[in-house]
Amino acid sequence: MTPAYSGPEGIRKFEAGAFDLVILDVMMPEMDGLEAAKAIRALDRPDAKAIPIIAMTANVFKEDREKCLAAGMNAHLSKPLDAETMKQTISEQLKKLN
Numbered sequence: 001m002t003p004a005y006s007g008p009e010g011i012r013k014f015e016a017g018a019f020d021l022v023i024l025d026v027m028m029p030e031m032d033g034l035e036a037a038k039a040i041r042a043l044d045r046p047d048a049k050a051i052p053i054i055a056m057t058a059n060v061f062k063e064d065r066e067k068c069l070a071a072g073m074n075a076h077l078s079k080p081l082d083a084e085t086m087k088q089t090i091s092e093q094l095k096k097l098n
Contacts, residue, residue, distance in 0.1 A: 007031025011039050019051060021093060023077075026057035026068070033057070034071040041072035052093035056081065 002017065004010035006029045014022065022040065024033035031039075037053050052075070055068035060078040068076050074096075075089050 005029070007033065007036035007039075010036050011043075014040055014048075014051075015043065015045075018047070020097075021090060022051055022053045023056055024053060024073070026055055026059060026064075033073075034067060037068075037071040037073050050097065052097065054089060054093060 002013055002019070004013050007024075008030050010022070010024065010028070011031075022037075024036050026033040028036065033055060037055075040048055040051070040053065042048070053073045055065075055073045055076045056079065057064065057068070057076070058079040065076045074093055077086055077089055
């Protein structure tokens, strides 16, 4: 696990490393998770288009989920997080890669 405390920091860490999956909080300082997801998808790297990106947010309405998907995220987890739902979502997204 590699934590980042802002959207720009998360993008920099993704650019510098190799990851299997990204979880972005929608409400981050400096740049929200929606903007960060769009920025990751726009990077000139093959994995930037394919890596699973999961939104984590307290916003649980249908339009909130749709915004996450439109930003390039693959799935949506609502807070407070349920450990089993989180594990299942991560597992499903990783299986889609293989």
